[in-house]
Amino acid sequence: MRIVMFSLISLSFVITVFSYVPLGKAIDNGVRINCKIKNSILESRIIEIDHKIKKYNRYFTIKGSGSYLYRSKKVEIKLPDMKTERGGIGSGLKIPGGTNHTYDIGVSVYQPIFTGNILSGLIRLNEYKKDINVNRKEFIELMLRGSIKRIFFNYRMLTKQLESIEILEKKIRNHFNRLEDLFGEGLIEKREILETKLKLREVLLSKEKIGNSKNSLSSMFKELTDYDIKDIEKNYSESIEDLETSRGLFILNHPKLRILSAQKKIISMSKKINKGKNLPQIGSFAEFHYGLPGINFLGKEWNSYFQGGINIKINVFDWGKVGKEDAIYNYNIEKVDNDKKDVIRKIRLKLSQLFKSLKSLKEQADIFKEMIGISKEELELKKMMFEEKQISNKDYLDVVFNVEKRQSLREQTILQIELVKVEINTMIGRKGGK
Numbered sequence: 001m002r003i004v005m006f007s008l009i010s011l012s013f014v015i016t017v018f019s020y021v022p023l024g025k026a027i028d029n030g031v032r033i034n035c036k037i038k039n040s041i042l043e044s045r046i047i048e049i050d051h052k053i054k055k056y057n058r059y060f061t062i063k064g065s066g067s068y069l070y071r072s073k074k075v076e077i078k079l080p081d082m083k084t085e086r087g088g089i090g091s092g093l094k095i096p097g098g099t100n101h102t103y104d105i106g107v108s109v110y111q112p113i114f115t116g117n118i119l120s121g122l123i124r125l126n127e128y129k130k131d132i133n134v135n136r137k138e139f140i141e142l143m144l145r146g147s148i149k150r151i152f153f154n155y156r157m158l159t160k161q162l163e164s165i166e167i168l169e170k171k172i173r174n175h176f177n178r179l180e181d182l183f184g185e186g187l188i189e190k191r192e193i194l195e196t197k198l199k200l201r202e203v204l205l206s207k208e209k210i211g212n213s214k215n216s217l218s219s220m221f222k223e224l225t226d227y228d229i230k231d232i233e234k235n236y237s238e239s240i241e242d243l244e245t246s247r248g249l250f251i252l253n254h255p256k257l258r259i260l261s262a263q264k265k266i267i268s269m270s271k272k273i274n275k276g277k278n279l280p281q282i283g284s285f286a287e288f289h290y291g292l293p294g295i296n297f298l299g300k301e302w303n304s305y306f307q308g309g310i311n312i313k314i315n316v317f318d319w320g321k322v323g324k325e326d327a328i329y330n331y332n333i334e335k336v337d338n339d340k341k342d343v344i345r346k347i348r349l350k351l352s353q354l355f356k357s358l359k360s361l362k363e364q365a366d367i368f369k370e371m372i373g374i375s376k377e378e379l380e381l382k383k384m385m386f387e388e389k390q391i392s393n394k395d396y397l398d399v400v401f402n403v404e405k406r407q408s409l410r411e412q413t414i415l416q417i418e419l420v421k422v423e424i425n426t427m428i429g430r431k432g433g434k
Contacts, residue, residue, distance in 0.1 A: 004276050020233040027148050030225040031141050040137035043143060047133055051150040058119050059110040069102040075298055097298030104291035113310075116276030123268050131262040138429075139255035146426035151239070155165035155229055156219045157415040161300045162210045164408035168201045172398055176200060179393070192393035199397050213413045238421035243355045245429050250347055254429035257340060264336045278322050299345060353418045354424050368410035375403040 031037055037046035108398035112119060137142045182188045221229040241249065251257065287294075294303035315322070379399050386396040425431065 015396055021231050023149070023152060023236040023360045024083050025234050026221075026225040026227040026232055027145050029227065033226055033359070034140070034144055036140050037137055037144070039141060040133060043428070044130065044137070047126060047130045050124070051130065053117070054122050054126055058112060060109055062110050063110075065104070065106045065108065067102075067104045069330050071100055071102070074098050074100060075300070079381075097300070098293055099300055101222055102292065103302075103337055104289060106287055106289040106291075108285060108287040110283055110285045111314065112281075114280060114282040116279030116281065116294075117277040118273050118281075121269050121273040121276065125266060127261045128266045128269065132259050132266075135255040135258040135262065139259070139322070142255060142426060142429055144224070145431060148420055149422045149426075151217050151221050151224070152229065152232065152236070153415050153418045153422065155214060156234070157223065157412050158210050158217065160411035160415065162207065162214065163209065163406050164411070165203055165207050168401065168404040169200070169207065170201050171404075172196065172203060172397070175397075175400070188393070195394050197398065199401070238418050238425060241430075242426050243351060246351055246355075246424060246430075249430055250351070250428040251344070251399050254347075254427075256343060256429075260336055260340045260343070264333055265324060267329055267332045267336065271326060271333075274322055274325050274329065278315050283311045285309060285311060350427060351424065354420055354427070357410065358417060358420050361413055365410055365413045365417070367415060368406055372403070372410060375399070375406055379403050415419045 074096050076096050078094050078096055176193075179188060179193055179196055183190065183193055218229045221227070221232075240246065252401045286306070288304065290302065290304040292302045293299035294301075295305040296303075325406050382391060382396050382399045384395065
């Protein structure tokens with residue numbers, strides 16, 4: 001019987017331990033179901049197809065054509081008037097040619113030869129757009145991961161507060177029950193009963209507010225990950241690097257900086273494409289036609305012909321439009337450089353502040369630990385003093401509240417440390433966790 005009971009207890013423990021879902025798994029599922037990320041993936045596929053289309057623009061194209069035209073009059077050649085042998089003037093002959101109905105069937109081939117790097121530039125432009133979309137997807141994912149983690153730790157913080165309040169509620173209820181017995185024996189006044197009852201109502205009100213906040217966070221977690229937050233592991237912790245390493249990781253890894261770099265490349269390439277408009281656009285063409293009439297518009301029979309050549313276009317005068325557009329591109333490049341410098345400066349400053357906050361929170365947690373030990377000793381002392389009528393019931397209740405309040409504040413501080421770690425990792429583009 002003991003073996004069976006032990007087995008059941010062990011099985012229950014194993015089920016409890018291994019039934020929790022790792023937070024990382026919930027986050028990965030949140031990334032998988034997120035519609036913005038899905039659309040970003042679709043956008044990458046669109047850009048990939050468009051990239052292939054732009055590559056094909058460098059190669060020859062073949063087009064077919066066909067036409068029919070009706071004219072009410074035919075082509076006619078009129079010979080000049082001529083003198084006759086008798087001295088008269090004879091009217092010139094009229095020689096009709098062509099047909100009323102004109103048909104033409106053709107096939108043409110066009111091959112770009114030189115475009116001033118416009119076509120190759122458009123291909124590179126598409127590659128940079130693809131880079132931007134990939135990094136934008138990573139940025140959305142990074143923000144989503146940070147949001148899910150913040151909800152998780154805030155939920156844990158509220159859970160710890162609720163646990164502390166429930167402990168406080170139990171202590172006050174026990175104290176209240178004891179006071180009722182003493183009041184029944186006429187050993188205390190009604191005032192002490194009312195004081196305790198009021199404190200109990202304050203505790204119940206706080207409990208209700210925290211419960212509502214927890215429900216709200218639980219709904220948000222469910223919406224983002226499709227998991228119940230109650231089923232998530234409780235011992236997840238965020239890992240971070242030191243300040244200097246974090247700054248280096250930000251420069252190397254953050255999608256926002258990579259997006260700015262790609263934007264600069266796009267502007268630079270657009271500038272080259274714009275300059276290409278002032279260079280000759282050269283292409284070769286070849287055409288095969290079969291029609292009635294053919295190349296001889298006086299003919300009345302179907303025949304075929306071939307023609308080919310070189311096509312050259314060059315921008316002769318445009319009021320300096322290309323040069324002015326070039327200046328705009330230069331200003332836009334400078335703007336991107338300024339944005340990048342500003343982002344780096346702000347992040348470096350923010351990281352310094354976060355690491356200082358982290359150090360302060362750790363010190364606060366240690367101080368709260370000491371204060372909790374002192375408060376517990378004070379509680380035992382005040383309990384004895386209350387029983388000996390040396391202090392009032394209100395003074396005793398204040399001490400009871402202080403012990404649980406400091407315990408709760410320490411738990412909140414520990415979880416605030418985790419929230420700061422999440423903020424650091426999100427800021428530098430690092431997933432974190434351990």
